Amino acid sequence: MIDATTREPLHVSTDGEGGSYIMVPVTQLDRVRALLDANRISYWVDEEALSLEGKPEITFINLDHPVDPARVQQLLDGIP
Amino acid sequence: MALADDIRNLASRTFSALDASHDYYTYTKRVWRLLPQIVKDGRTFTFRNLTTGTTVDERALLGRAQLYVTDYLMSSTFQHFVSLFEDFFFDLLRTWLAVYPGSLSKKQLEFGAVLKAPDKAALVLTVVDKELNDLRYERVAEWFAYLDRLAKLGCPTAGEIEQLAEIKASRDILVHNKGIANATYVSKAGSHARFRERERLTLPEPYHRTSWETIKKVVRDVSDAAIKKA
Numbered sequence A: 001m002i003d004a005t006t007r008e009p010l011h012v013s014t015d016g017e018g019g020s021y022i023m024v025p026v027t028q029l030d031r032v033r034a035l036l037d038a039n040r041i042s043y044w045v046d047e048e049a050l051s052l053e054g055k056p057e058i059t060f061i062n063l064d065h066p067v068d069p070a071r072v073q074q075l076l077d078g079i080p
Numbered sequence B: 001m002a003l004a005d006d007i008r009n010l011a012s013r014t015f016s017a018l019d020a021s022h023d024y025y026t027y028t029k030r031v032w033r034l035l036p037q038i039v040k041d042g043r044t045f046t047f048r049n050l051t052t053g054t055t056v057d058e059r060a061l062l063g064r065a066q067l068y069v070t071d072y073l074m075s076s077t078f079q080h081f082v083s084l085f086e087d088f089f090f091d092l093l094r095t096w097l098a099v100y101p102g103s104l105s106k107k108q109l110e111f112g113a114v115l116k117a118p119d120k121a122a123l124v125l126t127v128v129d130k131e132l133n134d135l136r137y138e139r140v141a142e143w144f145a146y147l148d149r150l151a152k153l154g155c156p157t158a159g160e161i162e163q164l165a166e167i168k169a170s171r172d173i174l175v176h177n178k179g180i181a182n183a184t185y186v187s188k189a190g191s192h193a194r195f196r197e198r199e200r201l202t203l204p205e206p207y208h209r210t211s212w213e214t215i216k217k218v219v220r221d222v223s224d225a226a227i228k229k230a
Helices: A027-037 A071-075 B002-040 B057-100 B111-117 B120-136 B140-151 B158-176 B183-192 B206-228
Strands: A021-025 A044-045 A058-063 B046-048 B056-057
Touching: A021 A027, A027 A044, A027 A071, A044 A071, A044 B158, A044 B206, A058 A071, A058 B002, B002 B057, B002 B120, B056 B057, B057 B120, B057 B158, B057 B206, B120 B140, B140 B158, B140 B206, B158 B206
Parallel strands: none
Antiparallel strands: A021 A058, A044 A058, B046 B056
């Protein structure tokens, strides 16, 4: 799935110890949630959105600990 | 009237502290959420902790950001919410019992404590503090049963008490068992248990918010009811 604001693929961040997350433009949040729900991926979404210097709002989808980030990346990559 | 004012002030201080704690959580998190954007935009920096001697650049800090937000920050503010609730609850009982100590009339006291006390009020507080210190180690349901015997406030609901019991049990696991649920957690959390034994306890943001809301509602309902009865 392509990030509508950067035109780059949505990326599951796995750097660090705190679990994986996806930075998602708010305009695409529902679509990503639907994908995760359909595949029974356990996650929670930040309760606020962030806009830096007037750029489109983004939010964070936090994947729960047992979730395999590679599988989520595959699911995202499978959506044009 | 003085008791009602004391309870009003206690509730007001607790509300302010709960709001401040949640603001701290929210705005600190927002600042951390700026970091990926800043790094993406090509900004570079280095921080050095003069106390530990560690150094991080923007990439290393980005690698810690999610841990700091979803673990350290979430856990520390959650624990703070629970501490604020406990402080409120036991300060309320202390204030109430200082004015209405009749239920403690059968309590025993060493004569030395009587000799040391400057006046009757100090003596009463010595007995009250001993009583509440014992109560602290009981379960949350016992806390509210005690309050009910004392003041018959008619709140919170049984469901809210169960929710609070799970919140307190989660806090105890974070503080005393490295965040791993055990049999004590399962027993204390009862029907609201979120984890089984040996599972790692997590604090998703919706749970973090709901816990804050539950605590604030219970503080409001209990203080309002206590003011009416004072």
